[in-house]
Amino acid sequence: MVETEKKRHIPLLPLRGLLVFPKMVLHLDVGRTKSVEALQQAMEDDQEIFLSTQKEIKLDQPTEADIYTVGTLARVKEMMKLSNGTVRIHVEGLQRAKIERYITNEAYLHVEISEMEDLDIEETAEVQAMTRHVMSMFEQFSKLSKKVSAETLASVADITDAGQLTDVVAANLPLKLNKKQELLETNSIHARLVKLIDILNNEQEVLGLEKKISQRVKKSMEKTQKEYYLREQMKAIQKELGDKEGRSGEVSSLREQIESTEMPEPVKEKALKELDRFEKMPASSAESSVLRTYLDWLIQLPWVNETEDQLDVIRSEEILDEDHYGLEKVKERVLEYLAVRQLTQELKGPILCLAGPPGVGKTSLARSIARSLNREFVRMSLGGVRDEAEIRGHRRTYVGAMPGRLIQGMKKAGTINPVFLLDEIDKMAQDFRGDPSSALLEVLDPEQNNTFSDHYIEEAYDLSKVMFVTTANNLSTIPGPLLDRMEIISIAGYTELEKKQIAKSYLLPKQIKEHGLNGNKLRVNEEALVKVIRYYTREAGVRNLERQIATICRKAAKMLVTGEKKRVSVTPELVETMLGKPKFRYGLAEVEDQIGAATGLAYTSAGGDTLSIEVSVVPGKGKLTLTGKLGDVMKESAQAAFSYIRSRSNQLHIDGSFHENMDIHIHVPEGATPKDGPSAGITMATALISALTGRKVRREVGMTGEITLRGRVLPIGGLKEKSMSAHRAGLKTIIIPRDNEKDLDDIPTSVRDELRFILVSHLDEVLEHALGEDK
Template identity: 70%
Template sequence: MSKGNQRTIPLLPLRGMLVYPTMVLHLDVGRERSVEALEKVMVEDKEILLTSQVDVSTDDPGEEEVYHFGTLAYIKQMLRLPNGTIRVLVEGLNRARIENFTDQDSYLEVETTVFDSETEEPDAEQEALMRNVLEQFEQYTKMSKKVTNETLTSVQDIKEPGRLADIVASHLPLKIEQKQRLLTLIDVTERLEELLDILNNEKEVLGLEKKIGQRVKQSMEQTQKEYYLREQMKAIQKELGEKDGKSGEVEELREKIEAAEMPENVEAKAFKELGRYEKVPASSAESSVIRNYIEWIVSLPWQTETTDHLDTKRAERILDEDHYGLDKVKERVLEYLAVQELTQELKGPILCLAGPPGVGKTSLARSIARSLDRNFVRMSLGGVRDEAEIRGHRRTYVGAMPGRVVQGMQKAGSKNPVFLLDEIDKMASDFRGDPSSAMLEVLDPEQNHQFSDHFLEEPYDLSKVMFVTTANNISTIPEPLLDRMEIISIAGYTEVEKKEIAKTYLLNRQMKDHGLNGRQLQVQDDALLKIIRHYTKEAGVRNLERQLATVCRKAARMIVSSEKKRVVVTVNTLEDMLGRPKHRYGQIEAEDQIGAATGLAYTAGGGDTLSIEVSLAKGEGNLTLTGKLGDVMKESAKAAFSYIRSRSSELNIDPQFHENNDIHIHVPEGATPKDGPSAGITMATALISALTERKVYREVGMTGEITLRGRVLPVGGIKEKSMSAHRAGLSTIILPKDNEKDLEDVPESVREGLTFHFVSHLDEVLELALGE
């Protein structure tokens, strides 16, 4: 190992480079402190310490920013350049280690240990290591081609092991940390072993680089060969007049684009994509993506439009053929036709058919399309949670497609179809997005002329589409979306309407489906009425059709299994076919009751009657509410209870009733969820009846919200509630005063069978509902 002696020397930090002993090279120096250090040594012994910086970006390195192992160098020549920098020629002399920084003001000066030059003859181990190093370096030179043969020859002439290690290391493309590691190894044997490891590693890296290069070259040659063969094939096909292969596909797609009559911006985009498709190899995954995009664009109806049959009398006839009743909806469609006939230009309206299941909302939309002579397309929104279902996926996704709105337009084949958005109240939202927000653009007449689909990337005009939506419960539709639609309520059918629908539509359809005709099966009117009253309980007619299907099946079996040629269904034979009645017609009590009042409710399935019962027992004033009631209904009960306490003297009720009695309010059919404020006056009436022991008239039904002062506030669903009261056999209905205007919505056949009383205060309710 070399011995060292102590010296104080100026320091010159180097950026991104390192000087080994015996190396001679030029350096450009420009930093002020480095220039000061050079001028200092030039007037003395011309020796300076060279070390590398840890971070090359540091402009003014200090004690922590330089490596503490460097090389003592001799300045052989110094030259000032015109740009102010100094170029010096240095020769590395010895390794040196910094022990201490003595001065850091004008320039860096350090105390160092300078190690003696390595002049000893190599021992046997070092000789072996030198031969290995030379052999490995020769192989590296052949693989690298960056080291010249002259350099290899000069290295082979070196006899000193330390000098050999330093010269070989200086010709390798090593990181500054690896070079610094070799510089710090004073022991020559260790240095040769380290260098041998580095050479082996560099050879492996070069071998891998060579393999990768050959692989890339082969791939490029194969691609060039395929391109050449493809061009040859094109030329041959052109000579033969054939249009097979990709060139034929490109021509076919070009013809489709020209025939699609797209807007200018969309056509330009399509031709641009076609140009890309032509250049991309057929084997590339991108080729199929581009082709899929072009085929979608050309298949959309950009300008194709059906001509509306603007004949209101014909449209009215078609609507009446398909549906019985539903006058409001029919009137709205005929209004649209009339305006269209006058203006010849009208943005498509957005109708929302709201009502319980089975009232014919979906089939009505189909009839609207038929009456207008428009194409019809249906899209179900039930359970849609992903925004991309509406807007489509971007083409960067694997298997991307347009949204269901654009898909529907492609199926429709025209830009002005009747587009049914079924079950719009059943949309949901989760982490994938909010589809109801995406629907805003579809249903907004001010926006949908430029509907943006992520897949198309170009606006599509939906302004001429007549959108029809359906919903069972509009309260679940977000307010901004509801604001863009015109709500048309379809409450349900009366008994008379159901009977007509069954005779005119349902029975004929089921007989046809079951292979029967009018000579083989006859259902009497009384039997139809019994099916409606005792075997179904619904606002629509879907379950009624199922019961008629059962009748047809039973009749078909009778005809096939016996010699009967004709089956007549009467009231007496109905039970043999359908079994015992499933529902009790009419909810009216057999006699007037104390503490039991009949309320009217509005549910997603239409109108219904609601029996509210109150019982009193000696206790401590506990109020119990049962029957699966929602929060709003519980609050109505408490409001009624508070009103009665405040008016106990006027009502001839014991003022201490709430302290001496436990009160239980129960709404039967506990499995059915019930909520809403419209049972307020019904609860108050039943409670007052129980406390005063005055009977509630059994034929009276009521609905209305109650306040703490006894005022009766208006509620919704008057048409549906009136129909349920008529169906239940009630004769008198008590309604809030402010709901008087809603009476015109109630069918005439229902109004004729009921007596309506409009009240504004609970006192009026009690006069009408309670006996002496």
Template identity: 80%
Template sequence: MVDTNDRRQIPLLPLRGLLVFPSMVLHLDVGRPKSVQALEQVMETDHQILLATQKEISIDDPTEEEIYHVGTLAKVKNLLKLPNGTVRIHVEGLQRARINEFVQLEEYLQVDAEMIEQEDAFLTTENQALMRNLMTMFEQYTKVSKKISAETLASARDIAEPGHFADVVAANLPLKLAQKQELLEISSVKDRLVKLIEILNNEQEVLGLEKKIGQRVKKSMEKTQKEYYLREQMKAIQKELGDKEGRSGEVTTLREKIEQSDMPDSIKEKALKELDRYEKMPANSAESSVLRNYLDWLIQLPWSFETEDQLDVIRAEEILNEDHYGLEKVKERVLEYLAVQQLTRELKGPILCLAGPPGVGKTSLARSIARSLNRKFVRISLGGVRDEAEIRGHRRTYVGAMPGRIIQGMKKSGSINPVFLLDEIDKMAHDFRGDPSAALLEVLDPEQNNTFSDHFIEEPYDLSKVMFVTTANNIGTIPGPLLDRMEIISIAGYTEEEKIQIAKNYLVPKQMKDHGLTKGMLQVKDDALQKVVRYYTREAGVRNLERQMATLCRKAAKMIVSNEKKKVILTAKTVEEMLGKPRFRYGLAEIEDQVGAATGLAYTTVGGDTLSIEVSVAPGKGKLTLTGKLGDVMKESAQAAFSYIRSRSEELNIDPAFNEKLDIHIHVPEGATPKDGPSAGITMATALVSALTGRKVKKEVGMTGEITLRGRVLPIGGLKEKSMSAHRAGLTTIIMPKDNEKDLEDVPESVRNDLTFIPVSHLDEVLKNALGE
């Protein structure tokens, strides 16, 4: 009987060679993309899915006509993604359901289905009699067939509900799929019990005939037939003995490798014990291949072999300078580590985190560190990693289990003291499969990583001699406990002078080599590099600069191959001819002093930037409007600046009632870009005072600092990055909080020499230096 009240749209999982009855609980492996997509969909909702059987097993993408229209509504109790791309689910059948129509066929199958209520489901006298009859026949069948376990029989005896009992018996009988589907489609419990009695009666007759035929054949077997049978058996035994000899040879080889390896005694003992298990295990056993794989990993992992460091500080400094221009702090930290190693000969590997915008050379710097130390280099990317097993490995109970990326990297390096780069550590995620960043806590803790535990290896592994280097664009997204274990080294970006030197010494020679050009074919002048840096790139790093150099090399190669020129000389003029009109205006400072417009300095994940803040005043009722996609903190800074100006209106020569007579609009251009943070406080206050008094803001002045209601200027972060952006934008004066004076030593000397820094502690000082007469 179809329950029209319980009708719903639900994802469908087609089954091949399998049918699930209500109340059945089983594991399924799912590999088809549409089926996996359907499972991901139900895991986000109510975990319920419709299971229906295909008519043909061989069809990979079944249509409506190729799927039976009566199936079982099931609940997905658990879902596990396996390394080979398949998904293992634990499902429980709930209720019969009929498919009315297919709603979706593209991404995954979704159907409109109605639940089927069981008829005659009550324990009537007739049903009770049918159940007893069926139970007796089921017991007899079990004794004869030997295909059904005693536990299954015992559990069937305990079932009192007729419909459930019929489904359990049907599920455990070795029937064809068509017969099982026929039983699934019978909604009447009484009819189902009768049908099962007929099937069992027929099966018993067939079993009886098979037994008689077997006995007759056995009696009629003659002596020659017996001898043939025995000879065949002997051949099989000899074949097995031959395999045993093959396994024995393999075991001997593995034993020699284990004895010769550099494993600690405790690990060696465990490996030999597992090898004994492997020797006694049947060759076709599933666990045999897993155990063999495990032994291979134990043998191939480096346990005590380490490369010898070249503890020459002067040579290391030469290598670092050869590979990278600038980046003095990072180089100094590596040389300090080398110097201490030279004195002590033993030091736990540091955990360095190179943080900075894209394109500043974080990953290539880690490679140079390995070269300067004469160590092996291993890199793994953590961007988008969601599964904890990626770090800690899978337990060996799973099919296709393998170690985590850390152990894989150690095997690849072949030594216990490589430079190990964990790239993009700020881009890890977490979901129901675990939190990989939490699994990294043990890896990156110098006090714990000498006994790192991988789920696959199961034995403690020493990572204390590894020099871990991590990279991140934004340390704000790294969890606090993980960040606490790392030594942060910020790489802010490069000045114009540094970019020109990097292009001259590194990028141009590299691109010329990649494009088959020699010095006799292409010559690049310094003014050409300066023009590319100023007018064709605007970034903290040099990645886009390298792309522009590659473009120039391609165009030069084309000219030479087409005999247009024999030698190309790049100057500021020819750069514009080859790259087109300038993409950026060098120097974003205002062209002239303006009323109500001030330049602020901002810090973003891709370096520093300038921020123009504009204020317009119009007659009105005192309405304050804020636009430009501002965050809550930035809006509060504007409110604080507004309140301060109201409290000091007389000293600033502003009409005390301006908030009742004028509407004020504060706008930060580039409205599509989200902006937040407190450091624009003094910039907003200056622009407001300028708009209300008519005094112009000096065009060459940039400013940064948080403001309080009493006009105090509080310190901010990222002064180095902000100073570099001001220098890039053509500003000459920076107003900054007095408490940030200590950060001036981080600003590159070339930038410090070109800019005038004015430390202030109160807004009055800001206005004095920022506003004209």
């Protein structure tokens, strides 16, 4: 940068947010006191003033450091005072100049400046080419931006001087102040041209993008306006044609459906009221779709439609026998219901609870009940349900609200009297979202369920004609109030004879069909089925038995496909080839009488089971150890048996000081399995007395019952299941509490005939039948 030798003292006018280029003419309003004084002084001298921009616009009293050094020497062509005290001036930029120093003056800013002459004033071919390029680009910019007036563009076109052209173009570009200052400080014409070309290139790119965006927005707006216009036209056309389609047609169709649906009057009034709201709402409203869905639910729910019961007890009995073998109590209860319906026609639907271990056919039995009654069947699984809204539904104020699963099931059934299965009712849970079991209290109460209230539907719905059937594995986990509303029908499990008949008549034909073995391609004789039941399954139900039969079918299918055999006849010998080595030992009874080991009978969620209790006595200090993952009840039974033996040590011929010099260890095998329940008292006492006296426990004897400190034997539950487990284990004699004599009728005849039941009321009677002779 080169300055001339000419230096002058001149008033300084700081500009805020504005920059003046040489050859630029514009009007300024001046209001600051020092600036007005500087103008007064300039007018008194030669009307010239130095214009320089301050770096910060907000500063009212800028100092030397706040003002750019390079500015423009200008001439004040006109000055006029306005009524508000502001001075308006008309100035013309003359020459670039630079502040050399500030001269002290309290009234206004006074500086010494040196003028800056343009460099590269010779118009070389390159400068001329660049000048024309700048001119061309400025014209394109003015067309794109539409912020440059035609007069300005014409005046720019008339400029022949390259330096003046760069200043005028720079003045008319929408640049930031620091960019304009950079151009002002550049006194090389060539450098200014290079910078302007870069700036104009960038501005053109930005303007091009702005134009594309503007066109895209305009196109979108035009599309919206066009759609709005077409919709309005469509409405007018529909109105002229009688409006058979569209919104009004939809409302009319909904009104007809509501009127034709035989819903109760309060519900119909509510539906029509909501329909009026729907009609007045804009189609684009979010609530409009919510209302439409709600009206659909009210219309599609069955309010009066019901199937006619097949009140033929003999036919229903045939259907139940066809689908299930055994289960006499359940079948009898269903037939009783049908008989009463046939006589009264007005019996409320019962709430049956089929309780039993897995695989005994509870769910399929409910399906057969529906078929025998000629009713629709709906199943709802409650396993893991922990949200009350699953039962009662969500309120319509929530996003994505919908009715509860009961109302959904009724809609699916299409009738008001289906057989509704509530599966796994004992596996419901509860958390912060509510207690679904409490919500079911209203559903399963015949006195309340005729006005069931769903949060989504909001109107009373009649569930009194529904036949509810629930299933459970463990009744102890069902809340008391809920259990009280149900009629419990226990399904204990199947005997070996029943399993054989089920496998022969139901499971085997089903699996043969599913595996494509129809005809005489596969035959399984009864001895083979018995072997599968005895040595490959140990369960109350038949689910695992069906899996084993399916395995046999798969093996047979492979033999047939590979050409190994043309027909497969499964014998007991072939069973082991197909299923591998036996998984269980048939009959868990001991091979010989044992000292300190007794067999108890237990009740579990999977049915009955046998429980071996072992006692070891060694010299010590009277320590009693209990192992086998026992629950509190079984531990207390062991303590009670121990205390009873101590009190009766003389009569039992046991050393009275055994509790001081002998360590006793009571163990129940299968330590990884939790065990608990009030039925192991006499078993523990018998095993303990056997260990202390050395008398052997008879291997064929199983027992169940609780003991008191006086030796009395208390009654137990689950006798049917326990008896069947004893039968499976190969036991011959069962010792049971005398108070359980009434439960013997529940035990299947085939089991009762093969077992000897001994009724006892005191432990002395237990020992008489369970222990062998003295050693």
